[in-house]
Amino acid sequence: MSALRKGFLPLVLLLLLTAQAKADGETRAIASVTATSATLRWTAPGDDGNEGRAWRYDLRFSTEPISGTDSLGWWTASSTTACTGLPDPGEPGSIDSFSVTGLTPESTYYFVLRTADEIPNWSYFSNVAVITTPARQDSMPRNDETPPSPVAGLSAAPAEEGISLTWIPSPDADVVGYHVYRSITGNDFEAITDSPLGEAYYLDTQVLAGVTYYYRVTAIDDSDNESPISEAVSATAPSVAPVATRLLAPFPDPCVNQVVLRYEINEQETYGFLKVFDINGRLVRRLREGRMEQGQYSVVWNMRQDNGRMVSPGVYFCVFSTQRAHSSKKLVVIR
Incomplete structure (x- = not known):
């Protein structure tokens, strides 16, 4: 997979839009900002131009505006908050969205988004999306304890x-x-x-x-x-034949005690291996090696090295290789 080119497909944040279905099935955009929340939408970029999926997003916001062109200073400032629980990037050209909650009424917020591939190569900063949260409505008590209606039509x-x-x-x-x-x-x-x-x-x-x-x-x-x-x-979940020989994204990532590594083989019979390396390229664990057949497989890695010792927190690379294909995924181990 090619490295994501910085700024090749600029990310554009579109604020305050969610989808609401009308009776005829058409979808239209409606405002979605409240006194304490805002929903952001953007078009998913490709990993390399319009090809392949990006690996992850990083969305941050602050009540402090960006000073001049110092985007990096704003991005790393202690007053800037990094969002957690962001969605994985969708297919290039699809619409991704995220709701930020816990905002303060009658306050102005500045949002910036970046994306990366699995190396990771990071994109340039997106445009700055700006919102101002409204005051709470008088009809809505500040200590509202009434839950919403149950979800219907699931x-x-x-x-x-x-x-x-x-x-x-x-x-x-x-x-x-x-x-x-x-x-x-x-x-x-x-x-x-x-x-x-x-x-x-x-x-x-x-x-x-x-x-x-x-x-x-x-x-x-x-x-x-x-x-x-x-x-x-x-x-x-559907059972489908593998469309390629590849290593899929680790789950969960970051991980603590174990991680599931899934891979697919679209070859009748081949020789291959699945190994884990540290950030310096040293072999940490041999998970699979030998003759392999077509199919979908998963391996649970318990965070132990070949010598039986637990790995240290840090960045690791899972590498899957056969006679015809080679792919790798980055994995973060935390404690």
Whole structure:
């Protein structure tokens, strides 16, 4: 995969837009900024021009404006906040979005976005998106403890890259986003969204082929009240033949005690290996090596070296190679 070219596809932040479906199925943009939240949208860039997916986003904001052309100074300042729970970049040209909550009413905020490939090579800074949050409405008490209405119309369906979820946007005016919960048994649901989603849609790509997953969704308002959880729906992740011989993104990343490494082989029979190297190129762990056949595979790495010792926190590179293909993914280990 080619390195992402800095500034090759400039990121443009579009503020205050979410999708709302009309009766005829058309989608239109509506304002989505409240006294304590804002939703941002942007067009996903490619890894190299319009080719391939980028690896990650970094979105930051501050109440301090950028002074002149000193974007880097603003980016690294202690007054600038880095957002967590950002979505993975979508296909080039698709629309990605993120909801920022916990803002202060009647305040001006400045947002800047960057993207990177897996090396990582970082893009230039995006344009500066500016918003001013309104005052709280008198009709809405400052200590609002009333949760939103339950989410309705939830549906799940297999998709090319996983399982897609859709639901009816909440009719409550103060709703700022949604949380998605997942289970593989129909019980003991766990949240799979770190921050509220800005749209009534979610694509779950962290699924295994042939496994049935159950989902429920809640709505979040601008006072951080969470609605009752929705009814559960289920879908089975599709089983598809590998389209390429490649290593997929590690999950989770960053990781603490273990990580799942998934790879695909689109060759009838080949020789290959899956190894982990440190940032200096030293071999850390041999996970797979030998004859391999076509299919989809996963390996759990327990963070131990070949000598049995735990690895230190830091950056590592997972390398998958066969006679015809070679790919690598960066992995961050934290404690």
